[in-house]
Amino acid sequence: MDGEKFIIRGGKKLSGEIRVQGSKNAALPVLAATLLVQETCSLSNIPLIRDVGTILEIFKSLGSKITWTSGDLTIDNSDISNFAPQSDYVRLLRGSVLLLGPLLARFGEVLMPYPGGDAIGARSIDSHLEGFRALGADVSVGEDHFLKIKAPRLASGKPKLIGAKIVLSESSVTTTENLMLAAVLAEGETRLRLCAAEPHVQNLALFLNKMGAKINGAGTPSIDIKGVVRLKGVEHKIISDSDEAMNLTLLGAASRSDFYIRDINPDFLEAGIQKLKEIGVALEIGNDFLRLKPPSSIYQSFKIQSGLYPKLLTDQIPPFSVLATQAQGTSLIHEWMYEGRLGYINELIKMGANAVIMDPHRALIVGPTPFHGAELKSLDVRAGMTSIIAALVAEGESILYDAFNIDRGFEKLDERLRKLGADITRM
Known part of the structure; x- marks a missing residue:
């Protein structure tokens, strides 16, 4: 495959703080x-x-x-x-x-x-x-x-x-x-x-x-x-990016890490925050920040569906699939808006996910399952971010191709994640 790629060594807890980019x-x-x-x-x-x-x-x-x-x-x-x-x-x-x-x-x-x-x-x-x-x-x-x-x-x-x-x-x-x-x-x-x-x-x-x-x-x-x-x-x-804020929150939840996400507007994240609390994710929320805390017990399976604001938006849904692989039971991911968006599920299956795409809009995921490193494709902006989260959760080394798709939507993401302690290198 041509172009830049990310080499990611996962299985580490992240810490520190990360600031959300403009939307x-x-x-x-x-x-x-x-x-x-x-x-x-x-x-x-x-x-x-x-x-x-x-x-x-x-x-x-x-x-x-x-x-x-x-x-x-x-x-x-x-x-x-x-x-x-x-x-x-x-x-x-x-x-x-x-x-x-x-x-x-x-x-x-x-x-x-x-x-x-x-x-x-x-x-x-x-x-x-x-x-x-x-x-x-x-x-x-x-x-x-x-x-x-x-x-x-x-x-x-x-x-x-x-x-x-x-x-x-x-x-x-x-x-x-x-x-x-x-x-x-x-x-x-x-x-x-x-x-x-x-x-x-x-x-x-x-x-x-x-x-x-x-x-x-x-x-x-x-x-x-x-x-x-x-x-x-x-x-x-420009306002801060609520989609990135939710994606980073899911990174912290799936990796069971403890770090701060700065420069956010919690009012724009209410649907996602409510769902995460139901799942068992430990959060501290301030006027312009959110803190992820390590959970005290295993996450609970869930059903989630994209919708129109103020519901969870389509760009916020894909990383929930990684969290589903770490939760107890069967979770349902329903991508209501786009019929071609669930391709990232196949990338998670490469890493050990117990998942099946039921139709162009719905996938079932059974957890918890351990993740291992794999060679992955960044299918689009949000699918690429989902693969990065999965690779940081997984044990071992993953290679994520087509880094340009990440760069389309995220500002110097690899540099910012390294400040949290992530082992991610651009090649």
């Missing part, structure tokens, strides 16, 4: 929102990950001027005149779909191929396109899967989207975000219903309102947006 899922829509203004925006707590680097390459191809130092980024989109993002980068990143809304709002037109990203299900963008049509846009899809979207023209001849009431066909996070991005400069009022309420949706609304947008209801199923003529450049801090 990838919050950073991408906020970056997309900067396309709406012809002024400079200053962003902090941007995660240093491959997916952010990819979307910034798309911005540069459009004409953006970017300065990125550590987690601080300034972006000036005043000279952009191009509404056709570079295809090669778009096909690498699912999050590039978020460029459709702001480019359409700013230029009245966008030309772009279907986005790429993780291969974890069909992941249709039909709900995005339905929303743009409801705002008056003409949407066409070529045989080569190139999207061409045009806003209607006002009496003045200027292309501009028209506000409308839109009932989403699914409570999709990126659809909610994309329609917010499109509607803030639309003519009149837009009322979105059956919206996603995730923390990063709320963070995007906060950023847009700082810029001068008029958005009410973010964090609820109903979002109302009054279109404005223009927006301004502002400063903004």
Whole structure:
């Protein structure tokens, strides 16, 4: 196999503290929102990950001027005149779909191929396109899967989207975000219903309102947006990554370790924390930290299902499978959203897990079972993190290929884990 890999020697208890990075899922829509203004925006707590680097390459191809130092980024989109993002980068990143809304709002037109990203299900963008049509846009899809979207023209001849009431066909996070991005400069009022309420949706609304947008209801199923003529450049801090926080919590639980996770918002982790307490995980929770403690008894088996916020999110579910292998009894993992996401279960079976994939959405795991080292694949961002957790629990040496998938979503993860005492080396 080509590319970088991780060599992991597991079976050690971890200790110390680790800080959670800025949220990838919050950073991408906020970056997309900067396309709406012809002024400079200053962003902090941007995660240093491959997916952010990819979307910034798309911005540069459009004409953006970017300065990125550590987690601080300034972006000036005043000279952009191009509404056709570079295809090669778009096909690498699912999050590039978020460029459709702001480019359409700013230029009245966008030309772009279907986005790429993780291969974890069909992941249709039909709900995005339905929303743009409801705002008056003409949407066409070529045989080569190139999207061409045009806003209607006002009496003045200027292309501009028209506000409308839109009932989403699914409570999709990126659809909610994309329609917010499109509607803030639309003519009149837009009322979105059956919206996603995730923390990063709320963070995007906060950023847009700082810029001068008029958005009410973010964090609820109903979002109302009054279109404005223009927006301004502002400063903004990206929220911490609640998905990473939950993944790290599961690392501590599965390895029966004692360490602190800093820079978190416990309010965004309530569903996961409640489930972990039911399983028997010992936790100490503060205003902005969480501490894992060694358990006093064996974990109890459980049933878990991904859902819409405030339920457990799909990106938080995979590492629960490792915890299930260390629990007494039969556990059920139900991935409600994506039919292709359970491939990581096969990687755990290589390490000794007693597990079976029942159908594309459900797996049964019987525990407890000891883990041994194995050669593993990082199938996608969250599957890769799950394999790292499993390898740190296992006795012996594991090799995890395709490290780039980890780098897509986690900032210098191997370096940060080594500070906890993990034996993990990049090769």
